[in-house]
Amino acid sequence: MSPQQKALLLPKKQGDFEIGSRSIPSPGAGELLVKIHSAALNPVDYKIKDMGLFVTDYPAVVGMDIAGIVEEVGEGVDNFRKGDRVFIEHIVIHIPFQIPSSESFDSAATVPLGLDTALVGLYGNHFGAGLTPPWAKSVGESKKPIVILGGSSSVGSYAIQLARLSGFYPIITTASPSNEELVRKYGATHFFDRNLSGKQLKAAISKITDSPIGIVYDAISLPETQSVGWELLANNGTLVLTLAGSVKEDEGKGRKVISTFGVPHTPQNVELCSSSWAVVEKWLLEGAIKPNKYEVLPNGLEGIIGGLERMKLGQVSGTKLVAHPQETQ
Incomplete structure (x- = not known):
């Protein structure tokens, strides 16, 4: 036996x-x-x-x-x-x-899963927004805003940290008020209560930046958070989800909805996740990723x-x- x-x-x-x-x-x-x-x-x-x-x-x-x-x-x-x-x-x-x-x-x-899901959602060409990863030679997201819904979740916390390494600014996130200090420690530059409506959050963000919100990463992805993210998203922007989408893409504005899948063994993710191995170990050792x-x-x-x-x-x-x-x- x-x-x-x-x-x-x-x-x-x-x-x-x-x-x-x-x-x-x-x-x-x-x-x-x-x-x-x-x-x-x-x-x-x-x-x-x-x-x-x-x-x-x-x-x-x-x-x-x-x-x-x-x-x-x-x-x-x-x-x-x-x-x-x-x-x-x-x-x-x-x-x-x-x-x-x-x-x-x-x-x-x-x-593992939280970081892989955040990483694939931002940088994957199939299950993500297809952004340039921060270990590549050129990082093209500098001074662009990003919104991460659910920043105190495991996926949300890693999405914040990756956004910081990619040069996004401002990094705007939502969470419970009790987790404001935590998400700021991860790298969020602006915090809002997760209970704000899409209209309230959009008005608050407009006071921070007048740049279009091209990326919203919804780490919670319930129907109500998806609606908030969709309302914030600019024309031709991408809403990244961790669950199946309940909002519909609109061809007129070119906005996209992508449900990410953070398993590194999936053929579409192997190249990206493999290229991240050495740099992730380095980031953890240096404290760049917590x-x-x-x-x-x-x-x-x-x-x-x-x-x-x-x-x-x-x-x-x-x-x-x-x-x-x-x-x-």
Whole structure:
């Protein structure tokens, strides 16, 4: 019998999570096996459970963001070795990052999906606005305004930081008033209450800049936030969403709606995400990109169930929830 490990399993489509056992996988060619020390939660985790999204084979282990130690190296991998500290989006993976010595497993686990989603949404040619990434030779966004709705969310916080690195100004964001200091720390130059209507927000922004808003990144992407973003967007602008669009593109004004998809293994994203590897590690080491603020959940895998419920009920704000699977009783 192959070696077993405890796992949080989704036994069937739209079922309830339960603690069970699962065989420890072996890495194939070009893959790493990572022993998880920290796993961060994302809204997509409970949406997979509640809505039956993405997963087709059950029982399934869901979850995207992990940090840990390389346990085994697959054939053909020469840039990682057993014992390396890495953070990535899956348990047997193709696209890992080295964890800088300045970061813990917990802080590193908050990075992968949020940063990839922000990065693809801004710079992807298929699932994004197609902007020039800041590691390219020429950065053409200097002194252009950008609006990021939901700046204290994980994706929003990384979108703010990338906008800063791309030279956008002003960087305008919305969040709860309690998170104003947090989003300013990430690099937002102007903050507004997330409860403002589209008309109120547009009037407030007009006092900051008279430049057209060519990019709105809606990190929340509920129908009501999409409507606000659409109202702010200039002719020929792009509204980037993290969920499916509920607003309609209008050919007369040339405004576009793009639903981003931040998985680096997707063929359309491989080139962009691959080119970001070395620079992301450098940014983290230098502090140019700061991981999310986080809260560690108790009780290992069991704690994830309650954490996802808190997220679903809107009880988590400006903080990433992180679990330690190895603490499961």
